[in-house]
Amino acid sequence: MGKQKFAVTVDDLTVAYNYKPVLWDIDLAIPEGVLMAIVGPNGAGKSTLIKAILGIIDPIAGSVSIYGKPYKKQRKLVGYVPQKGSVDWDFPTTALDVVMMGTYGSLGWIKRPGKKEKKTALESLEKVGMLSFKDRQISQLSGGQQQRVFLARALAQDADIYFMDEPFQGVDATTEIAIINILKELRKKGKTVVVVHHDLQTVPEYFDWVTFLNVKKIATGPVKEIFNDDNLTKTYGINYKVSVQK
Amino acid sequence: MSFTEYFELLFNDYTLRTISLGTAILGAICGMLGSFAVLRKQSLLGDAISHAALPGIAIAFLITGTKETNVLLIGALISGLIGAFWIRGITRRTHLKSDTALGLILSIFFGFGMLLLTYIQKQPNANQAGLDKFLFGQAATLLARDVWFMATVTLVCLLVLLLFWKEFKILLFDADYAKTLGFNTKMIDILITSFIVLAIVLGLQTVGVVLMSAMLLAPAAAARQWTNSLGIMVVLAAVFGATSGVVGTAISASQNNLSTGPVIVLVAATFVILSFIFSPSRGLLFRQIRFIKNRKDLQLHKTLAFMFDIAKSHENISHPHAVKILNNFHGYTKKSLSKLEDKEYIRVEGLMWEMTEKGYDFALNLYNQQVEEND
Numbered sequence: 011m012g013k014q015k016f017a018v019t020v021d022d023l024t025v026a027y028n029y030k031p032v033l034w035d036i037d038l039a040i041p042e043g044v045l046m047a048i049v050g051p052n053g054a055g056k057s058t059l060i061k062a063i064l065g066i067i068d069p070i071a072g073s074v075s076i077y078g079k080p081y082k083k084q085r086k087l088v089g090y091v092p093q094k095g096s097v098d099w100d101f102p103t104t105a106l107d108v109v110m111m112g113t114y115g116s117l118g119w120i121k122r123p124g125k126k127e128k129k130t131a132l133e134s135l136e137k138v139g140m141l142s143f144k145d146r147q148i149s150q151l152s153g154g155q156q157q158r159v160f161l162a163r164a165l166a167q168d169a170d171i172y173f174m175d176e177p178f179q180g181v182d183a184t185t186e187i188a189i190i191n192i193l194k195e196l197r198k199k200g201k202t203v204v205v206v207h208h209d210l211q212t213v214p215e216y217f218d219w220v221t222f223l224n225v226k227k228i229a230t231g232p233v234k235e236i237f238n239d240d241n242l243t244k245t246y247g248i249n250y251k252v253s254v255q256k
Numbered sequence: 257m258s259f260t261e262y263f264e265l266l267f268n269d270y271t272l273r274t275i276s277l278g279t280a281i282l283g284a285i286c287g288m289l290g291s292f293a294v295l296r297k298q299s300l301l302g303d304a305i306s307h308a309a310l311p312g313i314a315i316a317f318l319i320t321g322t323k324e325t326n327v328l329l330i331g332a333l334i335s336g337l338i339g340a341f342w343i344r345g346i347t348r349r350t351h352l353k354s355d356t357a358l359g360l361i362l363s364i365f366f367g368f369g370m371l372l373l374t375y376i377q378k379q380p381n382a383n384q385a386g387l388d389k390f391l392f393g394q395a396a397t398l399l400a401r402d403v404w405f406m407a408t409v410t411l412v413c414l415l416v417l418l419l420f421w422k423e424f425k426i427l428l429f430d431a432d433y434a435k436t437l438g439f440n441t442k443m444i445d446i447l448i449t450s451f452i453v454l455a456i457v458l459g460l461q462t463v464g465v466v467l468m469s470a471m472l473l474a475p476a477a478a479a480r481q482w483t484n485s486l487g488i489m490v491v492l493a494a495v496f497g498a499t500s501g502v503v504g505t506a507i508s509a510s511q512n513n514l515s516t517g518p519v520i521v522l523v524a525a526t527f528v529i530l531s532f533i534f535s536p537s538r539g540l541l542f543r544q545i546r547f548i549k550n551r552k553d554l555q556l557h558k559t560l561a562f563m564f565d566i567a568k569s570h571e572n573i574s575h576p577h578a579v580k581i582l583n584n585f586h587g588y589t590k591k592s593l594s595k596l597e598d599k600e601y602i603r604v605e606g607l608m609w610e611m612t613e614k615g616y617d618f619a620l621n622l623y624n625q626q627v628e629e630n631d
Contacts, residue, residue, distance in 0.1 A: 064436045085438045097430045101295065102484045111426050115437030120419055147484040167437075 016077075017042040017171050017202040018063065023072030025055070025062050032058050034226045036072070040204060044219035045197045047207040047233075051246050054224040056206040057093065060173045064090055076171065086116060089169030091160050093176055099149050105159050106144040109134050112166030127166075134162040139188060154185035161189060171202045178209065190216050213237055262510045272509055275395050278403040279501030279520055282462055285410040285455045287475035287497030288417065291490045292448055294476040295428050300355065301343070301449075303469035304362040306456045308339025310369025310465050313390050314376060323386060325402065329457050332390075336453045339365050344449070366465070393464030395505065395516035406458050413451050417490075424448065425486055463517040474524035475500065481535035500524035557622055559592050560601055564619035567611040576608040 020038040076084035113127040222228035309332035316331025346357035479492035504520030601615030
């Protein structure tokens with residue numbers, strides 16, 4: 011393997027809620043251009059890891075760099091898809107409006123979104139197959155459609171690195187395939203995508219890189235090399251056997 | 257005094273005009289900012305802040321010895337802000353939920369304020385009477401100067417709102433995401449909270465500590481029923497608030513001895529009730545009507561779908577069938593048959609029915625629609 015460029019580097023990251031460590035001394039280097047799954051049991055700190063990397067949660071120790079520079083200076087390179095349940099979908103706004111929020115970061119303070127931002131938002135909606143729902147009130151979208159709107163919002167950020175918190179949660183098979191195709195498309199363009207993932211069965215099929223997490227980092231590397239019963243058992247604590255289908 | 261007399265007075269009487277203008281402006285600013293409080297699920301924030309303002313009024317009086325409204329309101333502003341930021345602090349640093357924090361701050365500050373008020377009343381100072389007007393408000397004490405001040409604050413608030421519209425919106429919808437985009441969410445939050453405190457303090461003189469939160473919530477809750485756009489909601493809430501102010505003042509001026517604050521709040525509450533019932537998309541009335549209509553439509557569609565299944569097995573879709581075979585199907589009635597006939601989906605002749613082209617196409621699409629909806 012040649013010299014690899016790392017999109018994200020995490021050093022000694024530790025997060026604790028009231029003295030109880032949620033993440034313990036995480037070192038992580040994510041190579042550019044991979045589609046990576048973060049797997050681990052409930053409470054392993056998967057979402058927390060993403061949130062700490064993105065500065066939503068303050069870690070008690072550690073640092074994060076994006077392409078070698080501190081995250082705070084590189085925000086524009088990073089897109090985020092939060093868990094669908096983290097917002098109130100009864101908020102008075104439309105699908106297009108939500109996607110438009112993806113352009114707010116590059117606009118900065120005060121400046122209003124204009125024609126260019128609207129065009130970006132419409133294109134993003136089209137990429138996720140939601141263009142015909144652009145004027146729909148967001149509470150009237152199905153769970154899968156809401157997830158696609160969130161994905162479109164991140165696409166509108168036009169980032170190089172994407173962090174996604176359980177984008178497959180509560181979506182049906184059709185949406186799941188649509189989403190994974192978009193993620194693979196992103197990887198093809200050289201983007202780096204990091205996904206909190208729950209369904210171990212689909213890891214080999216969807217991802218090429220994987221991180222096992224359970225408060226500590228158990229292992230990280232190419233799916234082909236490290237996605238095995240040994241690491242699964244270490245992470246989940248039970249004798250886990252996963253039938254890897256090709 | 258009747259309403260027509262009131263309107264004559266409104267154009268002639270300086271005091272009444274001042275008060276009406278004041279309550280209208282107050283209603284507008286409270287409606288605007290109340291929309292944010294409601295959407296942030298901080299409905300009770302207004303209640304806590306207004307109660308938290310009471311000790312500030314008393315302390316301002318104790319220190320300065322004056323009953324100058326502006327001085328007292330500065331005291332109210334300071335203790336309101338302290339209350340608001342303590343609530344923020346409590347929810348961020350402890351395990352307590354925000355409702356607990358709100359309740360705590362509300363009762364502690366209010367209790368302390370009442371204690372100070374009784375202490376002031378016992379003092380042998382002739383000047384002490386009248387501080388309790390801040391409990392329920394007294395619109396009659398509004399002076400042109402106060403109204404100008406309210407108008408200025410409202411204008412500033414409006415400007416800030418327009419300037420930071422995008423930031424407010426994203427904070428309300430998804431604060432974490434806003435943070436990842438590089439927005440200082442703490443700053444935006446402090447800005448919104450400070451304006452809410454300011455609006456409440458402005459209203460203390462008119463509506464009073466106890467009822468102030470209704471001014472914040474009622475117009476916003478009513479406005480939410482009529483629209484799915486944040487912008488329209490804020491504008492509507494301002495209009496509802498202003499209207500409540502004017503109408504409330506009119507009612508209390510035309511009836512003797514009705515105090516203005518409670519009347520304004522009741523008018524605002526009427527807006528809420530009417531909105532809950534009559535809003536076309538979210539109202540109870542139309543929801544019930546839609547529910548009944550949907551049930552009837554569904555019954556009809558089920559019957560048609562059943563007939564479609566029979567009809568499609570024949571080469572000629574309009575092949576006549578006996579009405580009798582429908583007996584196996586629950587939910588068909590003579591009435592539903594004649595309704596389907598009215599829509600020209602079927603033709604009924606004697607004891608036989610046949611499906612029309614139109615009915616066939618409709619039933620076909622009925623299925624497709626269901627397939628699409630399952631997607």
